[in-house]
Amino acid sequence: MPKTPDQLFAFLDGLGIAVKTVTHPPLFTVADSQALRGEIAGGHTKNLFLKDKKDNYFLLTVEENAEVDLKQIHHVIGAASRVSFGKPDRLLELLGVTPGAVTAFGIVNDTAGAVKIIFDEALMRHDIVNAHPLTNDATTSIAREDLLRFVEATGHQPLVLKLSA
Template sequence: MTTDPETTAPKTADDLFRFLDELKIEHKTARHEPVFTVAESVSLRDEIPGGHTKNLFVKDKKDRFFLLTVEENAVVDLKTVHTLIGAASKVSFGKPEKLMEYLGVIPGSVTVFGAINDTGHNVTFVLDADLMEHDIINGHPLSNDATTSIGRDDLIRFLEATGHTPLVLKVTA
């Protein structure tokens, strides 16, 4: 039995850009030095307008996975967020192996754009309501050496085109 490499190799930034182009979604990408934390990315704020994201890849006791995409400085109470997102229990961080398997990214590159790799629909995407007040949302295009800007409504359209219906909820303190 052979496996189709198209289904096993994670998609790249170029694949993401092609997909956005096919959807006729306007996007702009700024390349920069790799950033691994929100603190490291602060210097980019003046260059890149819009809401900048922080992403938390979490799971519940039933191994249901969630990606919480919130504004970069927002605080998420991991002891109570499960009651808001419909998790079966308190959540903990998902393992790097599952992050790569489901979203095709490594820690430090976690992004809502990873939905393009979640062909098995293993992850529930949660967009924080406060973040969604921004007209432009910024995220890594599957690697942390660039930032891609996309319109808020286009982000939802992108997620829906990947087969995900995002939950837009207030999950921050």
């Protein structure tokens, strides 16, 4: 069973990580997010759940307006081939979220370590990073260093690479 937002917040609290969460109507796209979230300081995320031909999975977390060249990104992230979007059933199985709610926080549900999480260096220039807390009806603000510490606490090694143009 995937973790709930409350279980995510309890996990973060157990790590001594303070976050601030704002609820809002469900957001499905970056455009929705920009129009409805209100004023929330920090970098806002867009997430790409990708796979290569060998069924290696990747979660790329970039700034909401970032452009990622999907024809070339496999060279940067170490994929075995060009990448495509992962199927919604695998997204739910591995990260416990559905399309429209993809988030770096979903890595908490990847207990098998099947997904490689990579943050764009441009996003990580922000002191505060904003992401959905496993559902798309809220935005959680977390300090950049705490986000990386959270990912490590899930048993994953976060990478920070130049993903966007």
